[in-house]
Amino acid sequence: MKNLSTYKIILLAAGLIISITSCNKLSENPKSVIESAQFYKTTSDATAAVNAIYGTLNSDPAGDFPLYGRQLNLLVENASDNQLYSPSNTNPDVRALGTESYITSNSRVQKVWQQLYYGINRANIAIDNIPAISMDTTLRARLIRESKFIRALLYFNLVRLYGDVPLVLHNPNSTNIEDLFIARTPQDAVYTQIIADLKDATNLPKGYSTTDLGRATGGAAHALLAKVYLTRQDWNNSLAQINLVVNGGYGYALFPNYYDAFQKATKNGPEHIFSVQYETNLGEANSINDLSQSFTSFNTGTFPIDIPVDNSLFKLFSANDTRRAVTFYDSVYNAATGKYVVFHNAYTPYFNKFVDYSLSPLSSQTLSAVNYPVLRYADVLLMKAEALNEISGGPTSDAYTAINQVRTRAHIANLTPGLGQADFRDSVFLERRKEFIQEGHRWFDLVRQGGTVLVDALHKIPAKSAASSKNTLFPIPLIEIQQNPKLKQNPGYN
Structure with a gap:
């Protein structure tokens, strides 16, 4: 993973106002600023730029916690019925996430917004500039598709966390501050772009040599596209993508031992469809899980x-x-x-x-050096069980087979046939909860079942009794509202 884990942090352009407001450290290191016109000249430039996009997943330009491996989990695990802040933690913003009392100025809500747009901005610049580089055409197409995969992943997180969000696909080139103010784009339009990016990314290679392990593959794009369609309750399209993952010759399989899904020695194994990469002693700021x-x-x-x-x-x-x-x-x-x-x-x-x-x-x-698994094959199997149950109005034999593969690996008994649609649905979500603790799925799973499901689950926990329907989305960070007059707040937040 040298090509991904030893990237150098390079700020390629001025960036979006919505992605870097209050990230003061970005402007305090002029040696790291390289204009895109100066940088995008060679194959090495293109590769370094895409490596830097991956770098937004496992590190932070201001030295804060990484997006995957800590920051995102603060939102979607602490705000779920799985997790609380440490009793030793005195940070009021972190504690507020665990008690559903977070407000628009919450620093962790703001940081995740900024990290997501920071990565999107890097991806946008690469997608715009790599096509002009004279280089191997196959590699050029691959690097652009890798950039689109990550852009889609980041926008998928944004739209699920915040609802309508500004859809920005190009680095702004205007010097007029008013041109940087962008209104929130309806979710349907954001999802349309996510799907377009992922469809292109399905043309990525099925795998890579040892030095490039961890890069996005065509199988990862199909799996993420399946999750996007599942979130949209587009069951048939989700199932079509799932079948391409399962039957597409990618070689995915469950580890016989669940333990191996989370250890250094077995990272990037057959169950790992896409993981954020970590390694010991990288020498890069905060690149740890x-x-x-x-x-x-x-x-x-x-x-x-x-x-x-x-x-x-x-x-x-x-x-x-x-x-x-x-x-x-x-x-x-x-x-x-x-x-x-x-x-x-x-x-x-x-x-x-x-x-x-x-x-x-x-x-x-x-x-x-434990990687963070964004997409595991177990997720694909449980998505398959869920989609089949919804399509057929009840669980099919293939739906039972899919969920029972996960249960068999865990050494628990198969589900008994004969469940109705609602009971099987509950069984799938319970299996997902047990399978993916700490992996950033639970809050999203509760939300996509409906606001009532989320609120009811949280109300069972005394510390989270303040939960209400507004908590199905996080607030647009206050500083973004203050900086951008075109942004409007989510309902329920002042």
């Missing part, structure tokens, strides 16, 4: 950075479900005594999924 720092707290005497909402999450799993021990831990081996220390408090067990067990000592999780 911060979700792994549960074990750091053992030596410092503090709590992990995030914790399960309560013991009810742990109790969803039967004792023989192998996912339980992978997802949680309640004890740590103490090398000094040769014994395991068992935690006994209201907040255990802790999250275990992203702990990098290749590290010694385990408490050095700031060096974690």
